[in-house]
Amino acid sequence: MDRYDRQLKIAGGTDLDRDWQRLRVLLVGCGGVGTILAQTLVRSGIGFLTLLDGDRVRLTDLHRQVLYHQEDADVGRAKVTVAGRELDKIGGRTQLKMIPEMLTPTNAEAHFLAHDVVMDATDHIAARTLIDQTAMQTGVGWIHSGAISDRWVAASFLPPGTPCYHCWVAESPAPGAIGTCESDGVLPVACLAAAAAAIRLLVKELRRPHLDNLIQESPASTRRTILRGNIADGEKTVELESDPDCPRCGLRSQSTVSDRQERSGVHLRKLCGSGSVETWLQLDLDEIESRLRQLDCEIRWHRSAAAIRSDGPSGSLICYRDGRALLTGNHSETVEQAQQQLESWLGKDALWTR
Ligand SMILES: [Zn+2]
Numbered sequence: 001m002d003r004y005d006r007q008l009k010i011a012g013g014t015d016l017d018r019d020w021q022r023l024r025v026l027l028v029g030c031g032g033v034g035t036i037l038a039q040t041l042v043r044s045g046i047g048f049l050t051l052l053d054g055d056r057v058r059l060t061d062l063h064r065q066v067l068y069h070q071e072d073a074d075v076g077r078a079k080v081t082v083a084g085r086e087l088d089k090i091g092g093r094t095q096l097k098m099i100p101e102m103l104t105p106t107n108a109e110a111h112f113l114a115h116d117v118v119m120d121a122t123d124h125i126a127a128r129t130l131i132d133q134t135a136m137q138t139g140v141g142w143i144h145s146g147a148i149s150d151r152w153v154a155a156s157f158l159p160p161g162t163p164c165y166h167c168w169v170a171e172s173p174a175p176g177a178i179g180t181c182e183s184d185g186v187l188p189v190a191c192l193a194a195a196a197a198a199i200r201l202l203v204k205e206l207r208r209p210h211l212d213n214l215i216q217e218s219p220a221s222t223r224r225t226i227l228r229g230n231i232a233d234g235e236k237t238v239e240l241e242s243d244p245d246c247p248r249c250g251l252r253s254q255s256t257v258s259d260r261q262e263r264s265g266v267h268l269r270k271l272c273g274s275g276s277v278e279t280w281l282q283l284d285l286d287e288i289e290s291r292l293r294q295l296d297c298e299i300r301w302h303r304s305a306a307a308i309r310s311d312g313p314s315g316s317l318i319c320y321r322d323g324r325a326l327l328t329g330n331h332s333e334t335v336e337q338a339q340q341q342l343e344s345w346l347g348k349d350a351l352w353t354r
Pocket residue numbers: 162163164165166167168243246247248249250
């Protein structure tokens with residue numbers, strides 16, 4: 001009997017399990033939400049999981065952080081050391097990597113590029129801002145989750161682009177202005193709900209039909225789903241709109257669609273803070289893979305469950321399941337350059353037209 005039999009048996013389970021098994025996840029933060037995420041991802045056989053956390057186990061973590069024990073708190077063991085030990089015991093097919101570090105501007109890009117998806121379970125806005133910026137620079141998408149008191153939240157920035165995290169939380173609150181688990185406490189049920197919401201967003205993304213956006217009138221670029229809940233009211237879905245004045249991804253503060261593209265109906269825009277160009281393709285990942293195979297130039301490409309990533313000497317092209325694509329590096333200095341590069345790699349019919 002297959003260890004994963006019960007998830008293979010759901011409708012569409014074979015396809016989902018294949019993608020799940022291919023996915024490389026970086027989990028940042030291994031606390032109340034992170035330990036539940038890690039345990040569920042490993043039990044369900046995610047392909048590859050890296051845990052990043054520089055913290056140690058404390059007595060007050062034990063009521064909610066499901067991988068740690070009294071003896072770990074007594075000696076203040078590093079969280080990833082204990083998490084690695086406990087996750088190993090689960091067994092199964094997941095490859096695990098434990099890194100006893102915080103995410104920093106120095107290590108963020110390298111960590112992102114080694115994974116397909118980043119799951120944020122940190123409790124710092126500064127870490128989240130760094131995750132958002134690195135996502136736009138590298139094209140690696142992320143899912144946010146958090147819990148405090150009796151409330152929880154999860155949001156998907158998968159694939160990255162607009163609206164970004166900054167559209168949602170524009171100003172970093174002053175230190176002490178918002179509560180922490182230390183000041184406001186946190187219920188285990190809020191952590192469970194946050195982890196459930198984050199995994200739900202990940203599964204939903206993987207089950208989404210490719211090129212889902214093309215059935216709509218315009219590219220599905222200007223909205224994000226945020227799941228927000230509390231004990232009294234339950235969970236609500238909120239739509240996050242792009243902020244046209246956002247300094248990271250906004251439209252007003254930058255050159256977007258040039259006249260030429262406006263006339264030709266091709267839709268490209270430069271994401272201000274990251275220097276990447278965002279566009280939409282009307283090809284599915286199979287077709288993109290087949291066109292990249294026929295290319296006779298110096299690019300390396302890799303297909304994951306979430307995207308196809310091609311890295312050339314002067315930048316990268318990342319194509320996502322929903323038709324969105326990001327160009328980074330020198331390719332994206334201007335939107336015209338980005339369009340030329342895309343057409344030379346994937347053909348003139350690749351770009352989505354209005
Ligand atoms: Zn934004």
